Amino acid sequence: MRVIDKVIFKKALIELASNDPVYLRELLLEVKDDLKKAKRKRLEEIVNEDFEEYEEVFRALA
Numbered sequence: 001m002r003v004i005d006k007v008i009f010k011k012a013l014i015e016l017a018s019n020d021p022v023y024l025r026e027l028l029l030e031v032k033d034d035l036k037k038a039k040r041k042r043l044e045e046i047v048n049e050d051f052e053e054y055e056e057v058f059r060a061l062a
Helices: 003-019 021-053 055-061
Strands: none
Touching: 003 021, 021 055
């Protein structure tokens, strides 16, 4: 995203906050939830990759 795009986006968010704060709040909560889900999914992928990589070691220790 270019700098000018960020400035325009910020102004649009400020205007939206003035005109429809409930919608903006819901939108931000939705974005926050989506980011949280994406982080959790990535963490699960990393854990699964590690378990696949060290599966034989884990089996030998069990």
